[in-house]
Structures are given as C-alpha cells and as structure tokens.
Amino acid sequence: MTGSSRISRRIRKMGVTGLTLAREERGAAIVEMALVLPLLLALLMGILVYGQYFMLAHDVQQAANDGARASIVGLDAADRSAVATRAVARSLQAVGGTHSVAVSETSEAITVAVTYTAPQGSLLRSSLVPSPDHVIHARATFELPVD
Numbered sequence: 001m002t003g004s005s006r007i008s009r010r011i012r013k014m015g016v017t018g019l020t021l022a023r024e025e026r027g028a029a030i031v032e033m034a035l036v037l038p039l040l041l042a043l044l045m046g047i048l049v050y051g052q053y054f055m056l057a058h059d060v061q062q063a064a065n066d067g068a069r070a071s072i073v074g075l076d077a078a079d080r081s082a083v084a085t086r087a088v089a090r091s092l093q094a095v096g097g098t099h100s101v102a103v104s105e106t107s108e109a110i111t112v113a114v115t116y117t118a119p120q121g122s123l124l125r126s127s128l129v130p131s132p133d134h135v136i137h138a139r140a141t142f143e144l145p146v147d
Contacts, residue, residue, distance in 0.1 A: 056136055063092045070087035100114070109142060110144060112140050114138045122134065
C-alpha cells in the first residue's frame with residue numbers, strides 16, 4: 001500500500017467522523033437553544049413591561065407636578081381645581097389611557113392626586129411576565145404663599 005492511499009483512507013475515516021461530530025454539535029445547539037430561548041424571551045418581555053411602567057409612572061408624576069404648579073394661579077378653590085385638572089389633562093394627552101384628578105386644599109398647601117389607568121392594549125396588562133399594577137397613583141403638593 002502506498003503512502004497516498006493510507007492518507008486518503010484516513011481522510012475518508014476522518015470525514016465520516018467529522019460529519020457525525022458536526023451533526024452531534026448541531027443537535028446539542030438546538031437543544032440548548034430550546035432550553036434558553038424561553039428564558040431570554042421572558043427576560044426581554046420583563047424589560048419591556050417594566051420599562052413601560054417606569055415611563056408611565058414618571059409621566060403621571062410629572063402630570064401631578066404640572067397640575068400642582070399650575071393650580072397656584074387660581075383665584076379660589078374651584079378655579080384652582082379646574083386649572084389643575086386642565087394642566088394634568090394637557091400633560092397626559094399623549095400618553096393615552098384614562099386618568100382622574102383629585103385636588104385638595106388646606107390653608108397652607110394645594111395637593112393634586114392623579115390616578116392613571118393603563119389602556120387595555122398596554123404591556124402592563126399582559127400576563128406573560130409578572131408585572132406591576134396597571135393603575136398608577138401620583139401626588140404632588142404645592143405650598144401656598146403666606147400672606
């Protein structure tokens with residue numbers, strides 16, 4: 001037997017072994033992906049849900065701040081309440097969903113409380129991952145100037 005025929009026989013043997021090894025590695029990769037992919041998708045959904053929650057919570061708090069700040073220009077309690085309600089509505093108009101505003105007033109301060117409910121199609125209402133409540137509460141207080 002010549003040297004070249006021994007080499008070609010070895011290459012053929014290695015080719016079959018290499019092909020089998022490649023199939024086994026592909027199979028292992030598919031199994032690993034099947035195990036890890038649901039975890040990665042759940043992590044991604046969690047990032048999206050909590051990202052939307054934190055964005056909405058910030059927007060609702062900012063709307064409460066805007067309402068409290070705007071209410072100071074009102075002449076009486078009813079006017080201050082109307083001004084605060086309009087300011088909150090203006091701040092939340094791009095967000096969607098429903099909100100309610102409660103304005104309370106003492107002799108020293110005006111407090112604006114905003115309750116926001118996320119819309120039906122929101123990620124906060126999905127059941128894919130445990131998510132925070134779809135109702136967000138925020139409160140802001142503005143002290144009245146002393147006479």
